[in-house]
Amino acid sequence: MSSNPGGSQNQPIGLRTLGDLLVSFLKLTSPTATDLSNTNKVNVFGLSASVPTGANPATTVLNQLNLHDLIGLLSSFVFEVKTFTNGSVTSTTSYQITGVSPTSGNALANGHSFATHVGTLSLADIVALLPQATFTVATPPGSHGVPWTISGSVQTDVPKNPDLDVPVGQFTAKYVFLLCHFFELTCKDTSTGAPIIAILDGNKRLQE
Numbered sequence: 001m002s003s004n005p006g007g008s009q010n011q012p013i014g015l016r017t018l019g020d021l022l023v024s025f026l027k028l029t030s031p032t033a034t035d036l037s038n039t040n041k042v043n044v045f046g047l048s049a050s051v052p053t054g055a056n057p058a059t060t061v062l063n064q065l066n067l068h069d070l071i072g073l074l075s076s077f078v079f080e081v082k083t084f085t086n087g088s089v090t091s092t093t094s095y096q097i098t099g100v101s102p103t104s105g106n107a108l109a110n111g112h113s114f115a116t117h118v119g120t121l122s123l124a125d126i127v128a129l130l131p132q133a134t135f136t137v138a139t140p141p142g143s144h145g146v147p148w149t150i151s152g153s154v155q156t157d158v159p160k161n162p163d164l165d166v167p168v169g170q171f172t173a174k175y176v177f178l179l180c181h182f183f184e185l186t187c188k189d190t191s192t193g194a195p196i197i198a199i200l201d202g203n204k205r206l207q208e
Contacts, residue, residue, distance in 0.1 A: 014063035095139045098138070133149070
């Protein structure tokens with residue numbers, strides 16, 4: 001079953017492919033990230049993804065793709081990040097991400113694991129499972145990468161949003177992106193142990 005990138009922008013992500021979401025949707029976002037170790041430092045990013053020649057563009061919809069396989073498909077894409085300061089582009093960097101996760105791993109209390117179809121996982125489920133995975137980030141693509149782990153939790157000073165516990169497959173990409181700002185994420189370079197603690201503001205330019 002394939003998605004319909006040319007159809008309604010209100011199509012739920014469960015009916016869209018990873019390739020559709022990364023290539024078609026990501027470029028429409030302009031998130032900001034605040035480094036919690038230096039709250040005066042706020043970066044605005046322009047994100048995009050492309051599929052290198054010969055790569056698998058990930059044609060299975062999220063309702064039929066488990067989390068383990070989705071993470072494994074990340075290496076099929078090249079990501080470009082433009083950093084903006086005072087409205088001007090200050091840097092442009094290309095990345096390739098290789099994700100490794102357990103086939104199933106340690107299941108959550110509700111029974112969900114990396115073997116669960118992505119569309120039936122909640123955003124809280126996905127964040128809770130992420131520490132079991134490792135993401136190697138190579139820049140430029142094809143170079144020796146740096147392994148990272150990601151963990152996160154809902155920020156303590158934000159109101160509880162019940163949709164964080166609802167399967168994401170029924171939501172639009174725009175709404176899932178907006179829900180991300182409820183989380184505080186810790187990204188740790190496993191080679192040095194140095195963590196980056198950040199929150200993501202999803203309330204930026206969204207054309208979908």
